[in-house]
Amino acid sequence: MRSESLEFFDKTKTVCIGRFLIDVPETAKIIYGPADVSLPIERYIGKGSEINEIVKSRLLEVEEERFLASNALRKSTSLLGNVIDGGMPYQKIVFGVSKASGSFYRIQSYVQVGNDLFVQEGEAYGEKDDYILMIKTMNSIASKLRSRADGEISSGEGICIDGGFVSETSRLDYENLTLGIRLSEFPDVHFSLATSLKPKLVDSDALEPRLRQAEEFAKRSGKENWYSRIKIYRRGERKIGKWDGFEVLAKKPQQLSEKDSHEFLFVSQGQPDNPLLPVLKLSLNSGLKKNSRGAILPSITDNQAILIWDKITSSIRERPVENIRKSAR
Structure with a gap:
């Protein structure tokens, strides 16, 4: 029987992405994805x-x-x-x-x-x-x-990107940031984070309506039996930091060439035009090999997957900023 222990979380490091911080195991590999900073x-x-x-x-x-x-x-x-x-x-x-x-x-x-x-x-x-x-x-x-050096957390106003920091002296047109977290202890488990500043609410960003559409599609396409075997651990509203959103924690059963795998999602639509409360999308997937979902059997148990999800997601927070302009008066 596999141990449910997550001792690798005993030592963590703080990662800066955009205007926010997230804590991950010290052994985790950080992958900065595509970024828009005005461009x-x-x-x-x-x-x-x-x-x-x-x-x-x-x-x-x-x-x-x-x-x-x-x-x-x-x-x-x-x-x-x-x-x-x-x-x-x-x-x-x-x-x-x-x-x-x-x-x-x-x-x-x-x-x-x-x-x-x-x-x-x-x-x-x-x-x-x-x-x-x-x-x-x-x-x-x-x-x-x-x-910006690895692990450096700036105290000034601005945005963390891969190996860099863009100081904010005026409002930026776009702020879209992505981050991947790879756990050395479970190489098939991928955690992803994405933030996106938008001028208005976009209905298609909401997670719950998309889940309902997926259910309806499964019924119409003859996959209702497979869909009914999806194991749901949690599904409903959740608050992470200042974000009000919706999450679903599920394990999908095997289908065709894909083995069973975990798929956890959280989406918050944030507040329009608020850089400190952008659209936030979080996901965790298991059973990945070369980014192919369900390629191998998950190396984690269901309980471990939930614990990893909760530990990482609960650490997301706004990066403290020293108000230089105010202190200079």
């Missing part, structure tokens, strides 16, 4: 000193894409294939062409921050007023970006 931003570890070579390589790609250009991007004043200095030292901005529309630039900002390279990307219509606005946004983020 999508990606970190390339240890590539900071290679910025010039990487920009040159990108320019070669742009030349191969030039045939896609149309309208303003074909004019003599076009910046297609050009690279300009950004507003910060060690920042370069490259103008390519969007694959979605030849009338739009694909603009990339390359910023060397310490040993790393951060790349932001966005699209703008080919007219000057449009791409100048995009450049201003990229320069603004570059001016606020600094490196």
Whole structure:
């Protein structure tokens, strides 16, 4: 019989994601996923000193894409294939062409921050007023970006991203952050967190209506018998920190090539336009191998899965911020 002990939670570390903190076992592997900070931003570890070579390589790609250009991007004043200095030292901005529309630039900002390279990307219509606005946004983020060591928890206002911190001196347009947690003791168990700032409530974000739709679909598609065998441990409203949301903790039975596996979900719609209460989505899955669900039998018991879920989810909280502006008065 497998032990129900979770002694690896005796030693934990605190992880910063966005404006929030979460506690995980010290042995856990942290994987920062896609992030939007006004624009999508990606970190390339240890590539900071290679910025010039990487920009040159990108320019070669742009030349191969030039045939896609149309309208303003074909004019003599076009910046297609050009690279300009950004507003910060060690920042370069490259103008390519969007694959979605030849009338739009694909603009990339390359910023060397310490040993790393951060790349932001966005699209703008080919007219000057449009791409100048995009450049201003990229320069603004570059001016606020600094490196952040693993485990570093800043006390200032801003957002934690992979290996970086974006200080907040003015409101950001978008804040979408994702994080993955992999438990060394249970490699097939994946925990994920995602926050998303939205200007209004989006009905499709709510979890409970989606569960009802899944039940109705199962009945219509002849899967009612399989669906009825799903083991539900908890299903209902739950409050995590300041978030009011809905959770379901379930174990799905085997189907076709998928083995039985745990699937735990929590969703809160948060408050519209409130960066301290964004949409919050949490999930835990077992039986994963190479990100394929139900690929192997779960390495954890039902009780262990619930304990892991409760320990991690209950630790999510707002990152304390020292109000510098107030103390400076």
